[in-house]
Amino acid sequence: MAVGAANPVAYHPVPGFQLGTASAGIKTAGRKDLVIMQAQAGSTMAGVFTANAFCAAPVHVCRQHLATDEPLVLVVNTGNANAGTGEQGMLDAKTTCAAVADLAGVPTTQVLPFSTGVIGETLPIERLLDALPQAYGNLSACGWQNAAEGILTTDTRTKGASVKVKLSSEEITISGIAKGSGMIRPNMATMLAYVATDIRLSPVLTQQLVSETSELSFNRITVDGDMSTNDSCILVATGASGVDLVAGSHDYALFRDALIALMQQLAQAIVRDGEGATKFISVAVTGGANRQECLDVAYAIAHSPLVKTAIFASDPNWGRILAAVGYAGVPDLDVDTLTIHLGNVLLVANGGRAPCYEEEAGQSVMDEKEIGINVDLKRGTCSETIWTTDLSYDYVRINADYRS
């Protein structure tokens, strides 16, 4: 089950960027589970990776290759995360890169490897290597939909976004795909995202943009607070449009806004696609003295199992939201001035239930599939928004039954 309808994406090809997909039979025979993406020479690439200390072998290799070379080729396998696999895992990731490098005619250090799937089992490296030529042979600028399918694991649907952006002189393209099951699954090392554009960016600016925009998108979603060992987000700028982007320019602002919007679309698609998810929840905290306290309050609400089960039950249980705000750890929080809205309905004011609040009004908001919770701390001008889901029977079922 996923929240909201699946929107088929009409992917715009990104000049200078091709994608090829194959079935390697890594976990399930016949399933698309291997994707190669290649950017033209001169492209820039940068990424952000999981902060989990137990990061997977391919994440280590990505960091090494990005630090020492200018990678142009990406290779992704599903069905196996190559995480918790020690020395053998590092060897397998490097062997994969070397094989792809041979096909592409680039140094091994210009290939970035990604794996997603079960943790703690070694890669079936032979099957993977055997299927690489097929994936490479399928490279096409129109390969986005196949690649979107090829990176999925337990996702119930593909996640993509594509947009053309009119800058002051030229129109450029941004397209992206992501995977992530919404329920940040157990051994399913979880989130991957690949975004490409035909704008030209310096390596420094590529890194800055992917860091800033993933912070405002993939780092603003949470389902259960767990963080996977393989999470990665890559931005590729091919430069094929001939448009140079200079930090601080008007075009830069236009591009950055479009990139944030596209990344948020991908991130929200991950949240919506949980088998356990029945509601899509936006938690907005405004009036904070700084951004961190806004995030602290937002995550206290979004991680509260009590709030999440209440929303699953469509229960406008304002006491649970109030309690979560109260324990978020904001210093000197004045509970008598802050307000809490559910949708447009004022729930909490003057330190307790708002005088005019009526249960029916709260109920009508809770009956929706898309729920907004808004906290105004009334002590500053900072704000933050994050997205999450409810906590349902299915969440427990999926995560309790996963390996059986």
Add this chain to the structure above:
Amino acid sequence: MAVGAANPVAYHPVPGFQLGTASAGIKTAGRKDLVIMQAQAGSTMAGVFTANAFCAAPVHVCRQHLATDEPLVLVVNTGNANAGTGEQGMLDAKTTCAAVADLAGVPTTQVLPFSTGVIGETLPIERLLDALPQAYGNLSACGWQNAAEGILTTDTRTKGASVKVKLSSEEITISGIAKGSGMIRPNMATMLAYVATDIRLSPVLTQQLVSETSELSFNRITVDGDMSTNDSCILVATGASGVDLVAGSHDYALFRDALIALMQQLAQAIVRDGEGATKFISVAVTGGANRQECLDVAYAIAHSPLVKTAIFASDPNWGRILAAVGYAGVPDLDVDTLTIHLGNVLLVANGGRAPCYEEEAGQSVMDEKEIGINVDLKRGTCSETIWTTDLSYDYVRINADYRS
């Protein structure tokens, strides 16, 4: 459902301390829901209270009275938390104190009020006031069991502990009761604990001991990470034994250890008593550079819904534990040296699945009702242990259905 058998407690009376219980019909007619406890003149009392910024009216009044006087009488009602009730809530808490003060012949500021139950509804103050004389009339040194029943809300059983401690010359007594449903329920403002001893303590030492020992007991349990608006723990020292306790003495160490053990017994009883709980989990983190990082790792594991659902399913899913350790935020964590044990079975070593680990061994630990997870960070000498439960279908059912 609760984990493990209920152990009937043989309460030792604490000289100088009496308890009386009545049925006020605050929420349910005929149910014991009102308790008065009175300590003899000269007793010392101190407490620790919820850190939730939205704390309940009685918590505010407790803090005021403890700051300005030396309270001797406690009054507890269940069925209504008097939280989120604004001005009226403060008035009701003070009215309750005044009525008890009249009965006891003490100033109002020598009475501490406590409420637990539904948030956001005003106290039915008349019913409460009407029943106070009955509760006061029942005061008895043997009133522990009735009081243990009288402070319950959704708990499935009473929680108590009682011990006699042989000091260098004399034997002294510590008895205590607690309530808390394990599943830190929604609007059920949740944990209360009252511990009395006949030792003599200075007010400063009473405060120090209740702070230290509740930190190592009630602050080491977690079910879902939510924190209630009414949590309170009170220590009463009547001095009736005539034994003075001086900080730093051998007797002090003996007493403190016994108090910690008793408080941990009460705290663990709260964890065991969740309708949703099917397992009792101890998470021990050793080898930390400091206590905080031990706690960070322990809570990352104990709060991970993925770990908790795996344990519900009796699934030795070591990848989830490894991932939680990895994202606990310990700086410069060396994942290649740390070890993770499930019971006595080594799960993780050298950055991944331990070479000799066999699933059957992990399974046999997981099949038990009481599960130990042990992480050795191998970077220092600090350690911490916390206690928690699994996450089951019933957790969602209870918390989703609670208000319906």
